[in-house]
Amino acid sequence: MCGICGWIDHRHDLGADEHARTLAAMNETMACRGPDQQGVWAEGPAALCHRRLAVIDVEGGRQPMSLDDDGEPALHIVYSGETYNFRELREQLAAAGHRFRTASDTEVVLRAHREWGRRDPRDVARRLNGMFAYALWDTATQELVLVRDRLGIKPLYYLPTPHGVLFGSEPKAILANPLADRTVDADGLRRALVFVADPSNAVFRGMREVPPGCIVRIGRSGDSGYGGCSGCREERYWQLADTGHTDDVDTTVGHVRELLEDTVERQLYSDVSLCTLLSGGLDSSALTALAARHVPEPVRSFAVDFAGHADNFTADDVRGTPDTPYVHEVAKWVGTDHRDIVLRTEDLMDPAARAATLHARDLPAGIGDMDTSLYLLFRAVRQESTVALSGESADEVFGGYRDFHDADTIAADTFPWLAGRMLNQDQRDPGLFDQALWRALDVPGYVEDQYRAALAEVPELTGPAADDPHERRMREVCYLYLTRFLPVLLDRKDRMSMAVGLEVRVPFCDHRLVEYVFGTPWAHKTFDGREKSLLRHATTDLLPESVVQRVKSPYPSTQDAGYETSLRERVTAILNEGDDAPVAPLVDRAAVRARLDAPAGRTPMGERMQLERMVDLNTWIRDLDVTLAV
Structure with a gap:
């Protein structure tokens, strides 16, 4: 794990002294992601x-890492994440004549590009099992290649410029360069306000994410690409597809367990201390139990709780039981x-903790205590x-x-999480926002456009299930969650963990598991009449019956x-600033006062x-010195 830019x-x-300060400033923004070493x-x-x-x-494993001792033009890499199959790839590369200087997975990826990626860098990305975001510079072709893992576990942003590109693990690294501005226009504000992933819109004007499962190639010349960047091309190397699933339920359950x-076992590999994040739900409990089978010492586990929460818990529409x-x-x-x-x-409202949380996210997410x-x-x-190992993504998978x-x-006929109990956000309702602004932004239209674009990507269902309207709709719903909801989570x-230099691994995002389960009919996924039937039956022997039968309770x-x-006191203080409050042009102060009254x-939860969001915005x-152009 690391931070790159x-x-x-x-x-x-750029090797001239006059640029050293700018490069140092960009790199310094990534210090929390990489507290151990730095390099330029x-x-x-x-x-x-x-x-x-x-x-x-x-x-x-120090970086940047260069390959320039084999008589070929140099390759240079900065890499973030983990390649879990690097030992197998290392053996293949050694058999092909490569001699390694380190024991790191970064050198394996670097040499893999020399061996397999000369013609098409996607051929390397397809071989990698892991969570990764990296940049590779080829001195011979003068081409930069940006690569991101299949599910978008590790972030990677870029901003095309008239004569090249800026990139970084987080927007703040790009914004530290004077070529970038901090303007958020109407498109960016729409993206900031809607809980839907959209790699083409990274909130700040002109900035994009490398989409999950894609590479971006930035050459010196060529056809104009994204943002007017000459020779800037996004190319996909992976996407969800229909697999024509033919396994019966028992076989499917057995393969999920395998x-x-x-x-x-792969993701337990580490040269430093490792633990699990345990919520008492099926997902994290199954991972913790599986991890315990592969390590000699007791697994270290951690859980979050609130003072008095279990004793005073009240069930609601979303959470039926406390975790503890x-x-x-x-x-x-x-x-x-x-x-x-x-x-x-007091911990959750601590100004320093909330400021650190918002700084880490680069985005006013508006979920308050759940982020802090x-x-x-x-x-x-x-x-x-x-x-740490986390159960994230099991619900989407x-x-x-x-x-x-x-x-x-x-x-x-919209994104399910916007219509359902989890968020229940009516995009036609401006809430506390200025109504004229809301109409000008046309948030409902933005959501509709995003929804239709996502549906157009869904792979066609084949086989006997293709004639079942419910199976077809559930294929769409699963795709929406995996590609437009999961990336947000x-x-x-990633941001909350890397803000403190903690690497969080997500085994349920293994692309082999995601591909297999996505291709499985919905009838298989609910064969016992419950949610997560395949996971429950694949791990039931590992867990206490109470957890096996527990109904999903979100974070x-x-x-x-x-x-x-x-x-409410924090919002009142903002109102009392009047027009001096940075958020003042965006909100309907009468609506805010009515809510406070x-x-x-x-x-x-929706109103809270x-x-x-008003506090975060x-x-x-103020803190990012954002210019609103709406």
């Missing part, structure tokens, strides 16, 4: 910067070395471990959310009335998120 500019020699390579039109979190080959066993009793039962059942991270309202608590959990975990199983939500987890949110009181206590605009 860089700059290609064919007008200048700059020569001619190219500069690559790296901040390292040392996980594999602590001494030998894939999970192999994936977890199940966490403790699993920890005892598996025999983990467990620790609860218990947070108070994750940041504080990871900060505490990092004091004892450097790597196996169909775990309640919205997957609600007929009205499934029938809604993965980005959140916890505090129910402390004191939190809402503190949030309403009785406090157990405000619906609107207050959270105000801080985001």
Whole structure:
């Protein structure tokens, strides 16, 4: 795991002293992602910067890394993430004559490009099993290649410029270069306000994400590409496809177990301390139990909790049970070395913690305590471990959310999470935003366009299930969650963990597992009449019966009335700033005051998120010096 950034500019020699300060500033923004080491390579039109979190080959894996001792033109790389099959690839490359200087996976990826990627870099990306984002500079072709993993676990952004490109693991690295501006136009604001992943729109004007499963090639000349970047081309190397699934239920369950066993064993490889994140749900509990089968010592596990939460918990439409009793039962059942991270309202409202959370995300997400608590959990975990395994993405892969199983939500002609209980966001309702602004932004139209574009990508269902309208719709729903919802969650987890230098691995995102389960008929995924049937039956022998039967409960949110009181006080303070508040031009102050005048206590989650977003937007605009062009 690491942070990467860089700059290609064919007008200048970026190795000259005059550019050193800019490169250092870009790299410094990635310090939290890579607290162990830093490095810069700059020569001619190219500069690559790296901040390292040392996980594999602590001494030998320093970057930027160069391959220039084999008589061929040099290749230079900055790499973030993990390639879990690097040992197998290393053996293949050694058999082909490569001699390695390090034990790192980065050198394996670098040499793989020399061996297999000369004609098409996608041939290398297709061989990699892992979570990764990296940049490769070829001195012979003067081409930069940006590569991102299949599911978008690791982030990678780029900004085309008139004479090259800027790139980085996070927008803040790009924004540290004077060639980038901090303008957010109407398109960017729409993207910031809607809970839908869109790699083509990275909020800041002109900036893009490398889409999951894609590479971006930036050459010196050629046809004008994205953003007017000469020779800038996005090329896909992976996408979800119909696999023509023919396995029966028992065979499918057995293969899911085999894939999970192999994936977890691969992802336990580390030269530093490792733990699991345990919520007491099926996903994280299964991973923790699987991990325990492959390590000699008790697995270290961590869970987040709120002071008094379990004792005073009230079930609602989204969360039926508190996590803590199940966490403790699993920890005892598996025999983990467990620790609860218990947070108070003062912790969640601490200005420094909230500022660090928002700075890490680069985006006013508006989910408040659920972001801050994750940041504080990871900060505490990092004091004892450097790597953690997480159950993220199991719900998207196996169909775990309640919205997957609600007929009205499934029938809604929009993104299910916007229509269902989880978010229940009516895009026609401006909420606390200025109504004229909302009409000008046309948020409903933006959502509609995004939805239709996503549906057009869904691979056609084949086989006997193709004649079943419900199977066809569930194929669409699964695709939407995997490609437009999951990337938002993965980005959140990456940003919160890397803000404290913690590497979080997500075994349920193994592309082999995702491909296999995506191709499985919905009838298989719900064969026992429940959510996540395949995962439950694949791991039932590992877990206590209470966890096997537990209904999905999303990531916890505090129910402390004191939190809402503190949030309302923060919003009131912003209102009292009047026109001086950065968020003032965006909100309907009368609507905000009416919300504040309403009785406090157990405000619906959607309404509380609107207050959270107002606070986040105000801080985001001020602290990032954002210019709004709407």
